[in-house]
Amino acid sequence: MSAERLGSHEAAEIRELPFQEIITKLLALSGDDVFESPQKFLIKGPVTAGGLRQLTQLPYEIGITELNGELILNTGQEQLAAHHGDHESAKRFYTSKVSCHTHTVQTYGLYSNGIELNRPSEGDVENSWLKARLAPGRPSILVHPEGITAFVAPSHLMMQLDDESQRRYEEISMQVNEKKRARKYEGMSRLERELQKIDGIIVEHVDWSDAEKIDGIIEKYINGPIRKNK
Numbered sequence: 001m002s003a004e005r006l007g008s009h010e011a012a013e014i015r016e017l018p019f020q021e022i023i024t025k026l027l028a029l030s031g032d033d034v035f036e037s038p039q040k041f042l043i044k045g046p047v048t049a050g051g052l053r054q055l056t057q058l059p060y061e062i063g064i065t066e067l068n069g070e071l072i073l074n075t076g077q078e079q080l081a082a083h084h085g086d087h088e089s090a091k092r093f094y095t096s097k098v099s100c101h102t103h104t105v106q107t108y109g110l111y112s113n114g115i116e117l118n119r120p121s122e123g124d125v126e127n128s129w130l131k132a133r134l135a136p137g138r139p140s141i142l143v144h145p146e147g148i149t150a151f152v153a154p155s156h157l158m159m160q161l162d163d164e165s166q167r168r169y170e171e172i173s174m175q176v177n178e179k180k181r182a183r184k185y186e187g188m189s190r191l192e193r194e195l196q197k198i199d200g201i202i203v204e205h206v207d208w209s210d211a212e213k214i215d216g217i218i219e220k221y222i223n224g225p226i227r228k229n230k
């Protein structure tokens, strides 16, 4: 029911709050509460690294997109960056100047026996094809427990890789398969990101530990595009 309300009267449902206050509010709600009543906020002021990282602790995904020059934060659900009834937010991922979503410790951890998906999912990559058409030149941003990753629709096909890239791709693929066979998933996302870099899907990745570069990637893809008078 609340989903339909969001759908038809989106503007009326949006509350304006500073980023950190939004996070405090969300952390105080249970995942079930948020699923029953999806939340939507206009973010007052900039998005911060510390806040983004906290969002990866929530039991559902979060979306951040631009609407009329402002950043909108919407709650999603397990493995969905927008609640299934929130079509406006879902649509904005394709068209907006800012297209950011989270993968959390809990949503992918619970689903796949403790494996975190610290890279764009297959679904994310599929969606990036439509984004490339509707908002060309604007990478999507994934915020996850290991860091922040900017990605686009894949630009290369396997056949177009040069010999060296081809060799590296095969070598890393074998390591990934070996981890899967042994059910030892540590470092798996890092290897999978290497493959996605070779595929031209990942254009930039920064670990949380690199504070300066983290601030840079947030400015470039989230705060920067909506800053006025620039």
Ligand SMILES: [Zn+2]
Binding pocket: 101, 102, 103, 120, 121, 124
């Ligand atoms: Zn995703």
